[in-house]
Amino acid sequence: MRAERAFDPFTQDSTPLESDALTLLARTILRDYRGRIALVSSFGAESIVLLDMVATISPSTPVLLNETGMLFPETLDYQREVSSMLGLSNVQLVRPTRQRLAAVDPDDMLHRFDTDACCNLRKREPLKRALAPFDAWITGRKRFQNSLRAELEEIEQDDDGKRKVNPLARWTAADIAAYLDRHDLPRHPLVSQGYPSIGCEPCTSRVADGEDPRAGRWRGSDKTECGIHYVEGQFIGGGGI
Template sequence: MNLLNTLSNPGPLEDPEISPEGPRSTAALPAEVAEHNAALVDKYADELYEADATTILTWAAEHVQGRIAVTLSMENTVLAELSARHLPDADFLFLDTGYHFAETLEVAREVDQRYPQNLVTALPLLSRRDQDHVYGPNLYRSNPTACCRMRKVEPLAVSLSPYAGWVTGLRRADGPTRAQAPSLSLDATGRLKISPIITWSLEDTTDFIEDNHLIEHPLTHQGYPSIGCETCTLPVAEGQDPRAGRWAGNAKTECGLHS
């Protein structure tokens, strides 16, 4: 795909099912690391299924062979705090889709200032403007799955290449698609996927934030219990599924990072 030519001479739009040229996948793990990861899941996944966050992260610090990335959506900073305590050598990884709320970017800046961990920012191949030129304006409306793939799934995949495992903020209480999610599993590349707050409720999360005086995302106090891109996130009514405001009016319920 010749992006420069496309931008200077707009023509037929590209198929959004075909991502732009460039790195889009995760590098293969060394065989011995992949084998070790698989053995860990076989041995410990059941044991850790209902474990608390401290137990899971202490286990990760002891057993993971290689670097760990802690993925932060900046919806809250619980994982940053827990990882600073239990995984001080892990990197923080933030997906900057180009469509975030300004408040989300401000939380990311505050996290970078507060914690000593290295904050890695993953970016999509195309800017918002370039994506509009290549695939048509507002792809998040016409094909939200393709937009998420190009701006979230593929950038995360590339950014995970140096790591043996990654920490996620998945909670079973977030909705039916996550109700049976494990705390420890393998992703499609053989990397460990570690979810230390998997058993937490939204109330548990709120209490931890308040008790530990964490950085707070202001929109969580304005009816946004789950925060993604500004273009695809609406506030929800009290008592609704916390993720009901994500891709509202669309059958889509997941961006693809955890499916």
């Protein structure tokens, strides 16, 4: 397990882009919001890049995963594998309450006729509750992922006044792939099966060659985001994690 230690990104064997991201993370985790910041991660296709960086800086940083009850089993297996490998000691599974599930989605069918309501129940509400003790949170969003994220800033403010830190905002898909190769990090097992973007199992499908990587999310609808970066239906500074 990685131990807490003084961290200097410029002593790491990293590219300039990596150093920039590590510098931002180190400043926010170790200085600006020390003890008051969490990483929100889906443990999806690209998540291990940011998880690896955070583990390098401070492996006890809280990591929040929306465990909606509908994640792929492979995602939960991957979460355990990656957490153990990186020495992440404070991974928290964020779940909807039993009372809310019983009241709003007792038969687990809400996603079939109201995906926005399902995401609100299983993602937005639980995450808002989990983030309450923190002053800032880290996301893995990137500008290249869709048009809504094209103007994404590295530091934003959410509707609750919390800072949102996006260290990979300027990264491209090639940058992500290069980091994975450079650091010999394990891919999510579903990526090789045609899932370049991974969410809940009922709302994620395989992507054909030539399709947009996020085409498999909520296929057949206009929905492109889970909603955790929306407030009263309005887009706030970026898309889903």
